[in-house]
Amino acid sequence: MNKPVFGELFLDRTDGRNAIHLFAAQPTPLEDKNLGRAFALIEFDQAEPFTEQIVQTIDETFSEALYRSSDFETEAAFERALHKVNNAVHDLINAHGEAWTYQCNALLGVIHDTSVYVSTSGKVDGYLVQGETISDIIQRSQTTEVQPLKLFSSIVAGKCPERGGLLFTTGNLLDYLSLEKLRRIVKDHTASEAVDYLNGVLSEQDTLANIAAFIIKFENVKAVAPSADHPELDRSDFTESGDSMSKLIEQEKATGDLLTPSIWPALKKRVQNTEQRRAVSDNYVRSQNPYVNALQLTGRFLLNLGKQFMVIVGNIAKWLGQMIQKLFRNRDTISATVGGSVSGAAGWWKRLSLAQKIFVSFLAATVLVFVISVFTNDRSNDKADLNEQYAATLQEVDNLLGETESKQLMKDESGARTSLAKASELLAGIPKDSEAYEVSGSQLQGRINQLDGAVNKVTIVTEPTVVGDFSTSVGSATIGTMALIGKNVFGFAQGSAGIWRLNIEKQEVTNVLVDAATTSGYRSIENDTAATSLAVIGNTDFVQFNPVLEKTSDVTVQLKDNDLVVTDMDVFGDRLYVLAAQQNRIVRLQKSGSSYTDSTSWLNDGVDVSNAVSFDIDGSIYVLLADGVLNKYDSGEKSDFEMDAFSPSLAGATRLIKNDPTDPFIVLNPTTQRIVVLEGDGSLRAQYSSPAFAQATDVVYDADANTVYVVAGNKVYSITI
Incomplete structure (x- = not known):
């Protein structure tokens, strides 16, 4: 089994100011099995007389707190150990002041199997190397300021792939080696080889800096007792050297700053297997293994036999060629021999x-x-x-x-x-x-x-909650659109002027209005006041529905163009907006008494909404297109707005709701049997999928209850979002 192996780089310079320290615990086999191996990397920009006392206190407190913890979960034990260390730091601050905390760059960590937990303070770099990528997992440029009374305040946690490697280092290492160079060193070497390589490279550099680093890789190792050649390394002594080149570090790290500080990058990224092809030598090399010799000799015998067989096949082919020439030596071509006819071929055969x-x-x-x-x-x-x-x-x-x-x-x-x-x-x-x-x-x-x-944040709703069934009252009619007024959902029929009321609390359906005189059916419904709804019947006929009086009344809407075909409409304030996709127009009208007049084209020239299926207004106008694109428009022009990419797309969606700037987008897509909920910025909040939604014709949204009501097959379903 592969286990994490630590390579420890400790580049010691005798002159300078900064001090470095490495600590790798030597747990018992049981401690290692239960909690893993603790390690620490500490650097001081400038050494003080009490520096070694500080690092010794941190080492001992961290190690003892971790391995004496009552928690058997590594992360919980690590958190408790950090708490103990922070308490010890508080005591050190009381003794030596807090100035040293701002000069201290430290990392405490523990690795258990492939799980890694680290906490940092100050400027320490950490990278995950995997294949052709090297990713910053500390994000030093985004860390918060040092908090002396809570030096270790956050944890970076994740799993390191066994084919990957980890590099934790003082920031000044990047003064001498690029990230790409470090990636190749870690990727192509074992932990100890990588350390030796770095020692060789850095020893040639004219540097006065102390550099410390851990290189951790997963290797197949056997447990061996410490020897004189391989002594246990507990703690490195302090030395002093010059300041690191922070500006160059920031330049090197700028291309690697991809993730938030609390998340591993590319923890489970798969490495594609590539077939290893090796050239096979034709020369026979005698092995000391008799079985190998026998196999080699057999292979050579079969190879020679194959060559002889090919010679024989060649001779047979040559003989066949000679026979064909002899057979047809008195004829120019086969076609001349057979005479170009069946009878000629038969005669030739007989001869x-x-x-x-x-x-x-x-x-x-x-x-x-x-x-x-x-x-x-x-x-x-x-x-x-x-x-x-x-x-x-x-x-x-x-x-x-x-x-x-x-x-x-x-x-x-x-x-x-x-x-x-x-x-x-x-x-x-x-x-x-x-x-x-x-x-x-x-x-x-x-x-x-x-x-x-x-x-894609999909919730499968096998049996959505039914809050009412219009089928008990509508007969053969089909509810096509709805309006939510108070605690009642009003269903408007397709193909007739019938209206029915569903009391959500009582789940009761009652007849409101049945008018067979109108057969066009309701096309779109919008609440024009708190107590009434405006409806369009057919293409251009508008009525206002009053649920208290339970009747409709004609409303004059002066569209000017009688050829407009209404795709959707919305009432915003005292204005009516009409979407006419076939004519590629959005028309705005001003309310005057009980009528809407002063029809003007709202869209500017060149704006295309010809394939729109629905729209809604919350101050801006949002238009849903047939291909699933959602666009935002302000002052007649398209505005910057980007919707999250997710699967499946909104292609085939039929209804969009966005009533208020604080409301989410609600999108009905019967094609994919889904209700899609987007945040106001276009990011995906949730998708609700149910076979029942395949027949859905409309949705309404109750912002107070944060509930969507869907009508499908005359049944009304509720979904709390």
């Missing part, structure tokens, strides 16, 4: 001797078998090539899923969704009846399905 007929038959059969074998072999090769391509694609899918898991741990939600979408697309392109898919395709699809719920 052949029995031996010649046998030979020709054998030759024809041989050619036929050869052609069939070539064709079959080509098909087999094509199939093998395809399977190799599919296998490579499946490996890429596996790598992308590893990236998805890593980015998910790093809280990079957008990156995780992008990687997962790519993996899903690649896997969908591989035939399920292929050999490669049978090996790992189903397993990868299972991982995709499992990750999809977490990465």
Whole structure:
């Protein structure tokens, strides 16, 4: 089993001011099994007479508190140990003042199996090396100021892949080596080799700086007792040297600052397996193992036999060629011999001797078998090539899923969704009846399905809560749109002017208005006051619905253009906005009494909403397009707005709700059987999926109850978001 191996770089200079210190605990086997191995890296910008007392106190307090903890969980024990260290630091401040805390750069950590926990104060660098990447896991440039009374106040935790490596170092190491150089050193060497290499490189540098570092890699090691050649290293003495070049450090680290301080980067990123090809020598090298010798001799014998066989095949081919020339030596071509006709071919066949007929038959059969074998072999090769391509694609899918898991741990939600979408697309392109898919395709699809719920924030609602069923009253009518007024949901029919009331608290449905005179049906409903709703019937006829009087009344809306086809509408303040996608227009009207007049085109020239399906207003106008794009518009122009990428997209969505700047976006997408909830900035909050939503025609949102009501198949479902 691979275990973490520590390489300790301690570059000692006799002149200078800064002091460095390394500490690696030597736990008992039981302590190591239960809690792991503790380590510490401490640097002082300037040594003081009491510096060694400080580091000795920190070392002893940390180690004793960790291994004497009553907690058997490493992280809990580590937290308690840090608390003890902070208390000890408080006592040191009482004795020596707090000035030294601002000159102290320290890291305390513990590694248990592949789990790593570290806490830092001041300027200490930490990197995860994995494959071709090196990632900053400390984020020194983003750490908070030193708090003397709580020196170690935060923990970075995560899992290090066994194929990766960790580098914890004083900041001045980057004065002499780039991040890329450090990545190659850690990647290509064992922990001890990497330390030796760094010692060799740094010894050639004209530096007055003390440099200390831990290089941790997972290696297959056997437990051995300490010897004179390999003494236990408990604590390094202090020396002094010059200040580090902080400006150069910041320049080097600028390209690596990718993550927040509390998250590992790329913890579970998969490393793609590459086939190792080795050249095989033709020379025979005698081995001391008799079995190896026998195998080598057998191989050489078979190789020589194969060469002889090829010589024989060549001679047979040469003989066949001579026979063909002899057979047809008096004829210019085969076509001339057969006379270009069936009768000529028959005559030619009759003139052949029995031996010649046998030979020709054998030759024809041989050619036929050869052609069939070539064709079959080509098909087999094509199939093998395809399977190799599919296998490579499946490996890429596996790598992308590893990236998805890593980015998910790093809280990079957008990156995780992008990687997962790519993996899903690649896997969908591989035939399920292929050999490669049978090996790992189903397993990868299972991982995709499992990750999809977490990465795309999908909640499967198997049986959504039913708060009412219009079917008990509407007969053959279908509820197409709804309006929420108070604690009542009013359902408006498609294809008729029928209106029904659903009391949410009592879950009772009652008839409100049934008017067979109008057969166009309600197209869009919006609350125009706190107690009434404005509805459009057909394309251009508007009515106001009063639930108290339980009646509708005509409303004059002067659209000017009689050819407008209303896609959606919204009332904002004392203005009515009408979306007419077919005419690529948004029209604004001013309320005057009980009418809406002064129709003006709100969109500026060149703005395209011709494929819009719905819109809503919270001060800005948000337009949902048929392809799932959500755009924001202000003053007739498109504004900067970016929606999170997630899967599936909003393509096929039919309804958008955004009533207030503080409200989320609510999007109904029957195509994907989902209710999608977005934050006001366009980030994904949640997706609710249910087969019941496949027939959904409208949604309304109760902001006070934070509940969405969905009508589907005349049933009304509620979802608390």
